Amino acid sequence: MSYATTAALAGADASVIAVAEADPPLLRVEGLGKSYGSRIGCADVSFDLWPGEVMGIVGESGSGKSTLLSCLAGHMAPDAGRVMFDGRDTVTMPEVERRRLGRTDWAFVHQNPRDGLRMAVSAGGNVGERLMAVGARHYGNIRETAEDWLGRVEIDASRIDDRPRQFSGGMQQRLQIARNLVTGPRLVFMDEPTGGLDVSVQARLLDLLRGLVRRLGLSAVLVTHDLAVVRLLADRLMVMKDGRVVEAGLTDQVLDDPQHPYTQLLVSSVLQV
């Protein structure tokens, strides 16, 4: 039963119903497609993401996860479909506006922290830079906020002036997360955020990410080939194969009762992803 129907049955005020129905998803993706010549990157992908929701995208290597994420985050232009963020079409909007969204409303956590950090800039500078990009100017406040965020990602404040290359891989990834979240983005794209790290480091990072996602009520699109990562972080899940979504639903539902043979293979780990 829809929210509106439930509310009507409960005798709720008509204006409340109207607001509930008019409330748009944070991200609406319709028929998104991208090909590389004759090779399909992703095709006919549609989904809604609601505020505070984490959407996981899983699939084996080459299934189209990165292509989809790049199109969603505006790093690549799709050939077909629409991406509506907060009611605005991000595919057709001017480049300058898309870049502004990238600095303010969106964040992108790369698999390799080197792609998301400025390696020649101090840890504090990496975090502070994002604050300055959204208008912060008071040096004392910026440094204080940077210190606070280093603490939140379990980096000792004494390391604030160190360069990222003086950090371990796990620390670099945590710094990248702090840099991305410090401005309170409305939507976070994550590309294999725990990939490329040792298993014990992965577990710690995953734990940290889960805490942040829950506490901050993050809206996120998370790409991974690791089902344990989506199990812990994602509310909903899309399974991709050959560029198309073959199954979608609540994470636990899809993982505990997979319907598509490909998802069944993924879940039973017969297929190495």
Ligand SMILES: Nc1ncnc2c1ncn2[C@@H]1O[C@H](COP(=O)(O)OP(=O)(O)OP(=O)(O)O)[C@@H](O)[C@H]1O
């Ligand atoms: N720059 C490119 N030029 C040509 N084909 C590409 C390019 N990038 C991706 N593809 C193709 O598009 C398809 C989807 O690739 P994509 O990288 O999106 O998959 P993926 O699920 O992210 O894989 P992985 O987990 O290995 O990163 C594959 O067939 C791939 O070979």
